[in-house]
Amino acid sequence: EPFVRLLGRMALNGLTCNHCGGTDIELDAARGDAVCIQCGTVLEENTIVNEVTFETSAGGGSGVVGQFVPSSGLRSSGLGFAKESREVALSNGQRHISQLANALRLSEHHQDAAQRLFQLAVQHNFIQGRKTQHVIAACLYTVCRREKTAHLLIDYSDVLQTNVYMLGSCFLKFTRMLSLTLPIIDPSLYIHRFASRLEFGDKTHFVSMSALRLVQRMKRDWIQTGRRPSGICGAALLIAARIHGFRRTQREVVRVVRICDVTLRKR
Secondary structure, eight states, X not given: OHHHHHHHHHHTTTOOXXXXXXXXXXXXXXXXXXXXXXXXXXXXXXXXXXXXXXXXOTTSOEEEOSOOOOTTSOOOOSSTTOOOHHHHHHHHHHHHHHHHHHHTTOOHHHHHHHHHHHHHHHHTTTTTXXXXXXXXXXXXXXXXXXXXXXXXXXXXXXXXXXXXXXXXXXXXXXXXXXTXXXXXXXXXXXXXXXXXXXXXXXXXXXXXXXXXXXXXHHHHTTOSTTSOHHHHHHHHHHHHHHHTTOOOOHHHHXXXXXXXXXXXXXX
16 A cells, blocks of 8 residues: 555656645555645546556465546446346336337337436436336337437237326426426427328328318417327328318227227317
């Protein structure tokens, strides 16, 4: 240890203390601290270096000096390079995010963004007491809302076989914890998706455009405010289908947009 301190004094010989102006600086390589000998001010703390150095213990063994800091930014509190439970949770989360994103046909860009959000959830201990699948769904759905993709929360419920209201509760708590402001869902994003399932054939594009114009009119009249996008899309598609001569029943539309028939009639 005296030899390490001597090396520290030699390495920081050019530094001066900001508090007393002293030049006698002591460096502890094991802790990564630099302390002024005259006044005791800590000049540097937990210094991160990319060199690997070893020291000899009293029993004659050798060990690594310092702490291992992974690319995730989470420091290991144990000795050596043992993984913490947080690192294990991160690796498992990344694997589940990839599986869920592939099932929903999301790109790698969405997966990377969701992994960064999941890392924030781990750092804030948001995963404690909650199922990892719910947190992962909240992260991916947050990315979809930001990117304005045509994915609903019920799609995640179908893939995970989970109650959609439980996913919605986890999503709201997650966004509230991170103070995220997400854009309001635009029903126009789901018109083409629902229209393709109603089998309009060659007139799918024309029916979709008519439904989009109806949705825009609902926006101007504040009809869509406070209502779920599925109900707005179902009503617009039902009217557009009848305009173009397609006899689609309410039950067929309800089965596609996943709402009840009472909601469709009210819209």
